[in-house]
Each structure stands twice: as C-alpha cells, then as structure tokens.
Amino acid sequence: MPIHHVTAIAGDPQRNLDFYTGMLGLRLVKLTVNFDDPGTYHLYFGDELGRPGSILTFFPWPEGEAGRAGTGQVNEISFGVPQASLGAWIERLLSRGIRFEGPISRFDERVLAFRDPDGLLLEVVATRRVNDVEPWHDGPVAAEHAIRGVHGVTIWEDGDLGTAALLTDTLGFRPAAEEGHRFRFESATEGSGTVLDLRRTPGFWSGVGGVGTIHHVAFRAASDEEQVLRRAEIERLGLEVTPVIDRQYFRSVYFREPGGVLFEIATDGPGFAIDESPVELGSSLKLPPMYEPMRDQLMRSLPSVRLPQVATPET
Numbered sequence: 001m002p003i004h005h006v007t008a009i010a011g012d013p014q015r016n017l018d019f020y021t022g023m024l025g026l027r028l029v030k031l032t033v034n035f036d037d038p039g040t041y042h043l044y045f046g047d048e049l050g051r052p053g054s055i056l057t058f059f060p061w062p063e064g065e066a067g068r069a070g071t072g073q074v075n076e077i078s079f080g081v082p083q084a085s086l087g088a089w090i091e092r093l094l095s096r097g098i099r100f101e102g103p104i105s106r107f108d109e110r111v112l113a114f115r116d117p118d119g120l121l122l123e124v125v126a127t128r129r130v131n132d133v134e135p136w137h138d139g140p141v142a143a144e145h146a147i148r149g150v151h152g153v154t155i156w157e158d159g160d161l162g163t164a165a166l167l168t169d170t171l172g173f174r175p176a177a178e179e180g181h182r183f184r185f186e187s188a189t190e191g192s193g194t195v196l197d198l199r200r201t202p203g204f205w206s207g208v209g210g211v212g213t214i215h216h217v218a219f220r221a222a223s224d225e226e227q228v229l230r231r232a233e234i235e236r237l238g239l240e241v242t243p244v245i246d247r248q249y250f251r252s253v254y255f256r257e258p259g260g261v262l263f264e265i266a267t268d269g270p271g272f273a274i275d276e277s278p279v280e281l282g283s284s285l286k287l288p289p290m291y292e293p294m295r296d297q298l299m300r301s302l303p304s305v306r307l308p309q310v311a312t313p314e315t
C-alpha cells in the first residue's frame with residue numbers, strides 16, 4: 001500500500017502556506033478545517049490535483065508548543081525529484097538562505113536534508129522512482145525540477161516492536177535494502193509514496209507531539225472494499241482500529257502500529273474536485289456540510305491568511 005498522505009503540525013498558517021507553496025512549489029489543493037476541531041485549519045498541499053502520493057497536510061496551531069523528534073514517531077518526510085534536478089534544488093535552497101545538509105548518498109539516491117520554518121525534518125531526494133510521474137506544470141518551480149510527490153517517510157524506533165512485520169504482512173511492503181541502522185521497505189520500485197524507512201535508534205529519547213512534528217501517515221486503499229478488508233486484517237491482529245470515517249475527500253480508518261505511530265488507511269477517492277473545480281482548488285475556504293452553518297463564526301475566529309497566487313516558474 002503506497003503512502004496516500006502525511007499530516008503534520010505547523011505553527012503560523014501563513015508562514016506554512018508561504019513555505020510549502022512558494023519555496024517547495026507545491027499546490028494548495030484544499031483550504032478547510034480539521035473535521036475533529038473546526039477551530040483549526042487543515043491545509044492540503046500536493047500536485048496539480050492533489051493525487052494520492054503527492055499530499056502533505058497540516059494542522060496549524062499558532063499558539064501550539066513545539067514538539068520533539070524522537071522514537072515512536074514518523075520524523076522525516078522526503079520529496080521525490082528527478083535525478084538531474086539536485087543542483088537546481090541546491091541553488092534554490094542557497095538563494096533563500098535555507099541551511100541544508102548534503103548531498104549525501106543513501107540507497108543509491110542523492111539526498112538534501114533541511115527543515116521547514118517550524119523545524120520539521122524534510123528531504124529532497126533525487127530518484128529514478130519518479131521518472132514517469134508528471135509534475136505540476138503551472139507551479140512556481142520549473143516543471144523539469146518540480147517535486148513529483150512524497151518519496152517516503154522515516155520512522156524512528158527504539159528496537160523493532162513489530163512495525164516491520166506489520167509493514168510486510170499487512171500493508172504490502174517488502175524489505176528492499178539496509179544501510180547501518182536504516183532499513184528500507186518499499187511498496188513498489190517506482191512511483192510516489194513507495195518508500196518507508198525504519199531507522200533504529202536504540203536508547204534515543206521518545207518523541208513528543210507538537211508544532212514541527214508529524215501527526216500521522218496514511219496509506220492508500222484503492223477502493224472502499226480494499227479498505228474494509230485491510231481494516232479487518234488489522235482488527236484480527238488485536239490492534240484497536242476506528243470505524244470508517246468520512247473525511248469528504250476520502251474515507252479513513254486509524255490505528256496505532258505496534259511502535260506507537262498513528263497510521264491511517266485512506267481511500268483514493270472521491271478526491272479534492274468534489275467541491276471545487278480543478279482550476280479553483282485551494283482558492284477558498286471549504287467546509288463539510290456539518291460545519292457550513294458555522295461559516296460566519298469560523299471565518300471570524302480562524303486566522304486570516306493570504307492565499308498563494310500561481311507564479312511564473314523561477315528555476
């Protein structure tokens with residue numbers, strides 16, 4: 001099951017919007033609220049249509065406390081770019097004064113590591129996996145260098161508590177390689193969202209959720225039927241799993257894997273164009289029907305944000 005999306009916690013929503021659309025060149029595909037906490041925005045970034053595998057989402061908590069990266073968390077998000085684009089990304093980071101580490105080699109790929117304004121650990125990975133993935137052609141980064149989607153995520157763990165077995169026996173990943181304390185699993189050899197690394201960090205401190213940390217990672221179910229089957233498998237393992245929850249743009253079930261990380265299984269459909277045309281994605285606040293009667297109240301209480309305008313490609 002490839003990755004569907006990754007959800008993290010941000011601080012200031014405007015700063016988050018500016019960085020992910022302006023610096024990284026992702027598209028804001030949905031401006032909505034956290035369905036479980038409508039006083040908080042839920043920002044969705046992705047490719048032109050927010051296809052599964054390209055999606056990164058945020059809950060902005062302007063007054064939230066900073067979290068701490070550690071074991072029992074997803075702690076690194078990597079984005080896939082073409083193999084010939086690494087130089088362009090080095091120049092992009094340098095020109096904007098963003099400190100980075102690398103490039104380093106990892107599993108025959110070249111990696112640049114840096115942080116977003118809230119301290120979230122990010123990577124740009126030059127990889128053949130995205131050779132056939134179409135970029136967003138109208139974004140602020142030239143299409144030949146644009147991010148193609150989520151390459152993968154890294155879970156930090158203090159010993160294997162059963163995460164690897166869940167990935168291989170239930171979620172359809174297979175062991176692919178290992179380097180030192182990093183173990184790579186893949187759901188396919190190409191495409192977005194096909195990589196998950198386990199990084200063993202024995203004795204390291206436990207992670208603490210908060211601003212600058214990852215809330216959960218979601219995996220793709222191609223259909224409602226597949227989601228129901230996967231949910232039943234998880235339940236048979238003795239893990240506590242939620243009922244199917246309608247998130248309007250997809251349906252979700254949630255559970256904690258043996259190492260404590262919150263996992264989600266999300267359906268591919270119906271997608272983000274059910275309440276906006278593809279051209280208008282992310283251009284206005286969209287609310288689920290249950291919160292529509294609260295629109296005026298929410299508009300007054302939510303922080304004001306300046307939505308991005310599509311810019312001429314820079315590099």
